[in-house]
Amino acid sequence: MLNQNSLRSLLTPILIFATVLALPEQAFSQGTADRNASPQLYKSRNFSLMTDISKDDAEGLLSQLESMLKLVSGYWGRRNRKPIRMFVIDDFANWPQSQLAQMSPDGVQSVRGGGGLTITSVKGFVGGPKIDSEAIVYATSKHKTPQHEAIHAYCGINFGSTGPVWYSEGMAEVGKYWRDGEKGVNAGEYVIQYLQSQDPKPLGAIVNNPLERTGDSWQNYAWRWVLCHMLGANKNYSARFKPLGMALLADKHVSFDRVYGAQAKEIEFEYQLFLKDMEPGYRCDLCSWNWKTKFRVPSSKTKLLAKIRAESGWQASRAKVFSGDTYSLETKGNWTLSKDGELLTANGEASGEGQLVGIIFDDYELSDSFEIGENESFTVPRDGQLFLRCRDKWGELADNNGVIEVRIGLLEKGERVSEKGR
Ligand SMILES: [Zn+2]
Known part of the structure; x- marks a missing residue:
């Protein structure tokens, strides 16, 4: 009393x-x-x-x-x-x-x-x-x-x-879309359209902009939502996001930069990828980038094995690859594009859905994606780390099932000017 x-x-x-x-x-x-x-x-x-x-x-x-x-x-x-x-x-x-x-x-x-x-x-x-x-x-x-x-x-x-405006408004936007058991993007269509029509707003401008305030514009709210949704759902960042939020709500001296500073490049990369591939149903948890796997150069003797899951986004093949080289490929297993869907090989359906596709990651940049399928060999468009996935709409990965084992070796060395980085 x-x-x-x-x-x-x-x-x-x-x-x-x-x-x-x-x-x-x-x-x-x-x-x-x-x-x-x-x-x-x-x-x-x-x-x-x-x-x-x-x-x-x-x-x-x-x-x-x-x-x-x-x-x-x-x-x-x-x-x-x-x-x-x-x-x-x-x-x-x-x-x-x-x-x-x-x-x-x-x-x-x-x-x-x-x-x-x-x-x-x-x-x-x-x-x-x-x-x-x-x-x-x-x-x-x-x-x-x-x-x-x-x-x-x-x-x-x-x-x-x-908490600060970016967290307060970002989480109010995230929370208003929360539904039990639903993990995918379910923001309004106009929000997604707006975000994809713009150049990505720099993260620093979302979290550290003294001119931004509550109630400023729905466009600013959209950027705050993207950041909070991604940090809360992506497996690389979600574990730190909740304690950060609790500390922000308690007005403790913490900040986005202090918590995520060391991962700034990774976050920026995944943020841009999320914006590019975002659609209703997109699952940040299934599309979290794999930063941990060590990549090696395959040879004719050393073949690299990766297990590629149908319901995940880009996954590490473990192979460091070079344009000009030709790689051997063995694929084993099946996957489906829906719960009770037809069993598919790495070739997928005639339409190209369900096909094994690749993309090259090099210094936080991505190549265009390219088809691999179940051919006995393939080449790549540029040097870098090879990532693989089962081709499907980004918003429809969650109901996919199955794993395909992929073995990659070197079939034939191409000519190249420089041996840099091998
Ligand atoms: Zn509000």
Whole structure:
């Protein structure tokens, strides 16, 4: 219990998290609310929702929010301590003036602009621990804004902070797409299209840009989402991402650069590859790059064996190869392009799907991919490390099955100007 004196030493900073205002036209779905429906209060275990969307939609939203919150609290390892109060607005015409007058003017303004706002008040002793937080969400009913804002509210209530802008907004975007058991990319189509139409934004400009702020633009949110999604899902980075996030939420002195600085080149490479190959269903965990395998130069005697899995992205062949040389190839085994699909050899289907294909990695650059199949020999377009995979749409790898063993040896040395690097 707090007495009057200690109450006087409390401070109550207000943290505000706003969401993107202007989204592209195609991002807006048709409103599903009953016209002239007056706002009603709906409650679930963790949410108290005042909204003018229909009863069915409101109950659907609450159940989505509850399952999202379960994943969110599982991820951050903290149970939600307090109900999250939300105003979700479909059409202002449904809201009486008297009710609007009781809301935060900033909240109303954000929703009018097509976005949302979460206002968190944190009580704590000066310089001491945060002791209590509350959060109120204002959100348009559209484009998963309630979900996005609910993540801010969860962080605000349970950590008293949501971390720096790139993390806070990136994770709110990641979290709003979370569905149980789903690991693939499921961001809006307009987000993917936008990202692939741009030159990749440098990572430093996402994490260290003092001019960027919450609520700035949906395009900036898209870049924050890419980074947080990749770091959270890619096997090379995910183990460090959660502790980094926990420290950022606790306002400890950590930073992206400090945690990932030594892996900067690897992250940059995988980030660019993710942007290039991204499509709905893309799995960062299955496409994590293999940085550990040692590559060797194959000879006629020393053949290198690799086991290539149908459901993974580019995988190390273990062979360091040179353009001009001809390599021997033996493939053994089968794979399928769906759970009960037809068994295929390294030649794949007539369409070329399911075929064994290669790509050359050299100093963080990739060649174009090229066909290998089950021929007895093959050549490569440039010098470097050979990576292999089963050709399939990037968003459809997860249901593939099977392994093909690949043995690579040297068949014939070509002529080359320099022996550098052999
Ligand atoms: Zn936000």
